[in-house]
Amino acid sequence: MFAGILGFNRVMASERESGCVDTLALAPVDRSAVFFGKWIGGLVNLLLVAALIISLFSLFFPISMLRWDLIGVVILGSAGYAALGTLLATLTFKSSAREILLPLLLLPPAFPLLMAAVQATRNLLEGAGWAAIATWVNILAACDVIYLVLAWMLYDRLLKE
Amino acid sequence: MIADPEDLHISAWTWPLTWAAAVAVVIAFLAALGYAPREQVMGEVQRIFYFHVSAGWVGGLGFMVAALCGGLFLRRPSDKLDDLSHASVEIGLVFTVINIITGSIWARPIWNTWWTWDPRLITASIMAVVYAGYLVLRFSIELPESRGRMSAGYAILGFVSVPMTFFSIRLFRTIHPVIVGASAAGAESIGMSGRMTGTLILSLAAFTLLFAALLIHRLRLSRLQRIVEHRTWRQLESH
Numbered sequence: 001m002f003a004g005i006l007g008f009n010r011v012m013a014s015e016r017e018s019g020c021v022d023t024l025a026l027a028p029v030d031r032s033a034v035f036f037g038k039w040i041g042g043l044v045n046l047l048l049v050a051a052l053i054i055s056l057f058s059l060f061f062p063i064s065m066l067r068w069d070l071i072g073v074v075i076l077g078s079a080g081y082a083a084l085g086t087l088l089a090t091l092t093f094k095s096s097a098r099e100i101l102l103p104l105l106l107l108p109p110a111f112p113l114l115m116a117a118v119q120a121t122r123n124l125l126e127g128a129g130w131a132a133i134a135t136w137v138n139i140l141a142a143c144d145v146i147y148l149v150l151a152w153m154l155y156d157r158l159l160k161e
Numbered sequence: 162m163i164a165d166p167e168d169l170h171i172s173a174w175t176w177p178l179t180w181a182a183a184v185a186v187v188i189a190f191l192a193a194l195g196y197a198p199r200e201q202v203m204g205e206v207q208r209i210f211y212f213h214v215s216a217g218w219v220g221g222l223g224f225m226v227a228a229l230c231g232g233l234f235l236r237r238p239s240d241k242l243d244d245l246s247h248a249s250v251e252i253g254l255v256f257t258v259i260n261i262i263t264g265s266i267w268a269r270p271i272w273n274t275w276w277t278w279d280p281r282l283i284t285a286s287i288m289a290v291v292y293a294g295y296l297v298l299r300f301s302i303e304l305p306e307s308r309g310r311m312s313a314g315y316a317i318l319g320f321v322s323v324p325m326t327f328f329s330i331r332l333f334r335t336i337h338p339v340i341v342g343a344s345a346a347g348a349e350s351i352g353m354s355g356r357m358t359g360t361l362i363l364s365l366a367a368f369t370l371l372f373a374a375l376l377i378h379r380l381r382l383s384r385l386q387r388i389v390e391h392r393t394w395r396q397l398e399s400h
Contacts (some may be wrong), residue, residue: 095301105294108287157235
């Protein structure tokens with residue numbers, strides 16, 4: 001089960017990496033709007049993959065994953081991941097080695113997010129209540145806020161030509 | 162041809178700072194070996210602690226300077242800020258690695274292992290990888306203007322890993338000792354005697370001086386590098 005969740009996070013990673021870089025050559029209109037657009041795009045992308053995986057899991061394993069608390073964790077995790085991915089894709093898009101560089105730069109800062117999401121998911125599936133995963137959910141929420149605010153503040157300056 | 166100091170961009174601060182740092186580090190070294198008392202439980206190996214903490218401090222300081230310069234750079238780009246940010250990351254990274262290595266040497270007799278997946282060890286190595294990524298990112302962008310901007314943005318983003326490392330031993334269950342401030346319940350803390358605290362402060366000061374000295378040398382190098390780069394561009398243009 002644990003390996004399955006890890007795998008599911010990896011699927012999200014590759015999805016993110018391929019999804020964002022290609023769209024970044026767009027001309028900036030209003031910069032923070034561009035960021036939020038890309039972020040929502042990335043987020044929807046991640047959530048679609050997550051929805052697919054969750055339904056497949058529920059279908060093939062005798063555990064229902066269609067639970068509100070679990071979906072909450074998935075949304076929180078994906079939101080931070082999408083923000084970080086969008087920001088890093090922007091930071092690397094001038095680089096000559098961006099395809100190699102993006103996963104390299106993305107994974108270390110994503111580690112607290114992945115860790116918290118995996119732990120929260122695991123605890124929930126083992127039948128723990130909301131109180132038991134409060135720490136992990138707090139970390140997820142904190143990462144989301146930090147990455148979103150950072151990306152939002154930096155975006156305007158980064159896209160300047 | 163013998164180049165004069167003006168050409169080599171040696172500032173009035175370069176040599177005094179270098180000597181001050183050298184003397185301070187030697188004094189701190191002697192204090193850690195001689196002045197500080199032997200720790201009751203851990204014995205002589207505990208003496209590495211003074212340099213371990215100092216190296217960790219310089220790592221955090223370097224990354225903080227890098228993030229601040231990154232922020233200022235994004236407000237108003239200048240070569241100086243870019244160089245300062247770059248130099249701070251390089252020095253900070255070296256000292257973070259020193260911090261991890263000295264920690265490992267200490268952990269071998271104390272924890273009976275070179276390495277364990279403790280929250281502090283994980284966050285510290287993530288921090289090192291994040292800033293190694295900075296150097297790779299910088300190296301891979303050729304256009305100086307966007308190189309500066311992207312590096313500055315990344316230096317700010319990467320700084321998230323610094324408080325994460327600092328607070329990891331205060332928030333999670335860990336076997337890493339907490340020295341400064343309150344620790345989470347169950348974490349081990351070292352009661353330091355007056356001489357130990359004195360030695361620690363001395364070695365923190367010495368390492369901070371060392372950071373400043375290395376920074377000034379690294380900045381000079383960046384300056385010379387830019388001059389060479391500029392000349393190369395001009396030569397390419399004239400052809």
